[in-house]
Each structure stands twice: as C-alpha cells, then as structure tokens.
Amino acid sequence: MSVVPADALPAGALTAEEAAPAPAALGPRARLWPSLAAVYRAQLSRARVARIPLLFVATFQSVGIMILMRGVVDGGGEARAVVAGASVLVVAFVALNLLAQYFGQLRASGGLDHYATLPVPPAAVVLGAAGAYASFTVPGTVVTAVFGCALFGLPLAHLWILVAVIPLAGAALAGLGAALGLLAPRPELATLLGQLGMSAALLLGVLPPERMPEAVRLARDLLPSTYGVEAFARTFAPHPDWAHVLGDLAVCGVVGVISLAVATWAYRRAAVR
Secondary structure (H helix, E strand, O other), X not given: OXXXXXXXXXXXXXXHHXXXXXXXXXOOOOOHHHHHHHHHHHHHHHHHHHHHHHHHHHHHHHHHHHHHHHOOOOOHHHHHHHHHHXXXXXXXXXXXXXXXXXXXXXXXXXXXXXXXXXXXXXXXXHHHHHHHHHHOHHHHHHHHHHHHHHXXXXXXXXXXXXXXXXXXXXXXXXXXXXXXXXXXXXXXXXXXXXXXXXXXXXXXXXXXXXXXXXXXXXXXXXXXXXXXXXXXXXXXXXXXXXXXXXXXHHHHHHHHHHHHHHHHXXXXXXXXX
C-alpha cells in the first residue's frame, strides 16, 4: 500500500469526510397556536357526526330535569339555581363525561402513539380535543337556558353572559375529563369516572344549595362547574352583582388553566408509556 501526500492530490479531489454532504437542517418546531388550530379542526370534523346525537341527549336530559323541578321549585333564588345548573350540565355531559371516555379509549387502543409521532406540542392535542368537544355544548346550553327562563319566568336580558360561562366552565370540565381519561388505567374506569363526575355536576349543580347540608355545600365548592353556575345564576337577579359575577368567572378560569395543565401533564405521562 502506497501513501500519497496530500499536496500531490489533484485540486478537485476531496477526502471522504469532505465529500460527504452536510446534514440537512431540521425544520422549525411546530408552534402552539397553528398546531392547536389543526388538532381542533381535525377533532371537530371527526366528532361531528358521532357526538351530535349525544348532544341532543344532553339537552333533553337538562330540559327534563327542569320540567321535573318545576313541580318543586316555584321561583326566586331556587329557580335561578335550577336553570343555571341545568344549562351548565350540558357542558358537563360533553366536556367531562364524553372527553373522559374519549381519552380513555384513545389510551387503551394505542391512539396516543399516533399523536406522539406528530410534530405538535402535547398542549395542542389536549386543548384541541377539549375545545372541539366543548364547542358542541354551545347550542344545547343556549336552548336549555332559553327554555328554563321561559319555564320559570326568568329574564332573558343577561343571557349574553353565556359567552363567558361556556368557554370557562368548558375549559375547567374538559381539563378534568381529559385528566381522568388519561390517568385511568383502563377505559372502563375512565368511563365510570366521567359518569361519576357528570352525576356530581347534576346533583351539586342543579339542586338549590339552600336545601343542601353543610358538608354537601363544601363538596359543591370543590366542583369546577360550580363557579360557572353561580356566575350565571347571579345574572337573573333584578340588579346583578357584577363584581361577584366576575369573581366567579375568574375562579372558573383559574381552575380551567390548572385542570388543562394537569391534563397536559397526564398526556405526556401516558404518551411515553
């Protein structure tokens, strides 16, 4: 074997390392908001056909509860609590119950592996799915609120507050539902936890708090949807206390941020297993 000096090589000749092409630069990391919008549109199109019948079930359930309570409650503060609780119950049925089932089944079927391979942040997956499910609650919540106001003779002047109540209560309940579905070891347990959460929203949100024992009232204060119910119920007063309404909405929003952060952590935890 002969060794040729480097200076004896032709001018155009290169070594193997020099001739190898440079590695391609990686593309920019996916940003949160475009990824969130993409996941939201995909979830909305996939769930539209399957979830609309369930939305009717949630609406009819809330309307039926108000009709039953009409024979017990005449008016006043109790009627406000029933209408507000039944309206937010539509949000709880979809955002809490159905989302817990969805993420529980997604984890059991290996669907999280698909999302783990996509170049999207974990927060975009959780927020996109939560937003898509919460969007289905808007028509049912509005219909329930209008029907309840007509049934109990409550004013319709401040129904615009639902523009804030639906997304804030939906975020809090959707984060809780996603966390339950992702942390449950089996899909059956995720379904059970989601239904228990919806039952808690039914019993603690629709029934007037004045008739509850003190221990049950404390449990009611721990439920995320309670503050959305309270904010909505206060607007039926002749002269609403807007400071308390904004305070309840702020608490609901803080709980929503915390619950969605926990759901994002649970998604990361479940995706790496």
